[in-house]
Amino acid sequence: MKKLSFIALFSFIAILIYSFAPADGGDRLLGVWEPSNGRARVKIEKIGSKYFGKIVWLKEPIDPVTKQPKTDKNNPDPSMQKTPLKGYRMLKDFVYDGNNEWSGGTIYDALNGSTYSCVIKMTNENTLNIRGYIGVSALGRTDIWKRVVVKK
Amino acid sequence: MKNIAIIAFGLFILGACSSADKTSKFRLENIEFIYNGPLYEGSNAAQYIAKIDLKEILGSDYEEGVEIDEAALKKAYVEIEEPQGCKDISAFVLSLAADNPDLEMRELAVVNPIKSFGGKIKLKPSTSADATAYFAEKSVYVVLDASFVNDIDANVLVKGTFEFELKY
Numbered sequence: 001m002k003k004l005s006f007i008a009l010f011s012f013i014a015i016l017i018y019s020f021a022p023a024d025g026g027d028r029l030l031g032v033w034e035p036s037n038g039r040a041r042v043k044i045e046k047i048g049s050k051y052f053g054k055i056v057w058l059k060e061p062i063d064p065v066t067k068q069p070k071t072d073k074n075n076p077d078p079s080m081q082k083t084p085l086k087g088y089r090m091l092k093d094f095v096y097d098g099n100n101e102w103s104g105g106t107i108y109d110a111l112n113g114s115t116y117s118c119v120i121k122m123t124n125e126n127t128l129n130i131r132g133y134i135g136v137s138a139l140g141r142t143d144i145w146k147r148v149v150v151k152k
Numbered sequence: 153m154k155n156i157a158i159i160a161f162g163l164f165i166l167g168a169c170s171s172a173d174k175t176s177k178f179r180l181e182n183i184e185f186i187y188n189g190p191l192y193e194g195s196n197a198a199q200y201i202a203k204i205d206l207k208e209i210l211g212s213d214y215e216e217g218v219e220i221d222e223a224a225l226k227k228a229y230v231e232i233e234e235p236q237g238c239k240d241i242s243a244f245v246l247s248l249a250a251d252n253p254d255l256e257m258r259e260l261a262v263v264n265p266i267k268s269f270g271g272k273i274k275l276k277p278s279t280s281a282d283a284t285a286y287f288a289e290k291s292v293y294v295v296l297d298a299s300f301v302n303d304i305d306a307n308v309l310v311k312g313t314f315e316f317e318l319k320y
């Protein structure tokens with residue numbers, strides 16, 4: 001009887017600890033982030049089980065030639081070149097792998113209309129290493145993004 | 153004799169190609185996208201989960217093991233239902249996404265800028281975006297991004313109708 005009570009108490013405490021433990025899930029990626037060049041801000045959201053990042057702010061939102069809000073004029077699909085750049089999902093389809101890493105996604109460079117494979121590594125709550133690459137991850141470039149509203 | 157053989161071979165190839173594909177339409181009609189307020193200026197997303205059931209889509213043409221060889225968005229339009237007279241949206245972008253890690257999100261249609269309100273707003277389907285892989289999924293996320301030009305302290309309801317042409 002004493003043994004049963006001990007097991008029940010132990011299970012209750014374990015459940016309690018688990019419920020209040022900080023989430024180690026991928027949702028820590030959610031929020032607004034700024035690339036190192038400071039030219040844009042990207043809001044990372046979740047659709048289904050994957051993570052996507054859309055441009056929510058541009059330092060220079062107006063196209064100097066057309067005097068209109070910038071569009072995705074370098075999109076390789078000409079029929080989609082009128083897509084507004086503000087709101088464009090430049091990060092797509094990331095899956096949380098655990099160990100502070102999101103992979104399987106792509107990053108889009110609106111300056112040349114190219115899409116690269118990408119892996120995201122969170123080095124701390126407010127810093128991301130965003131590595132874009134072609135083929136193998138070793139052949140790529142890493143940019144450091146900072147969270148706009150810093151978490152303490 | 154050689155010419156006849158070439159013509160016969162040509163006719164055979166033509167016949168084989170034309171009889172391989174059957175065509176059907178898949179229509180998502182008046183599906184609701186709710187943008188929950190308060191909404192801030194800029195792009196806001198709403199989504200609808202569409203079930204893909206080939207048995208239902210193909211009806212009497214359905215056969216066990218049938219696969220969609222080609223799927224393309226042919227028509228897309230939306231209507232702003234609430235609040236009435238809302239003209240605070242400058243653009244819509246329609247995309248598909250799925251939980252399948254091997255399937256990437258695709259933008260399928262866009263309208264920017266919106267030239268007239270008060271009725272159906274037509275989106276221009278992409279000429280190259282391929283939706284075929286989505287029809288192998290059990291469900292897909294239909295994502296409608298709306299670009300708001302002002303902050304709005306209200307919910308916005310948009311209804312969308314999208315028509316796909318399927319070859320199988």
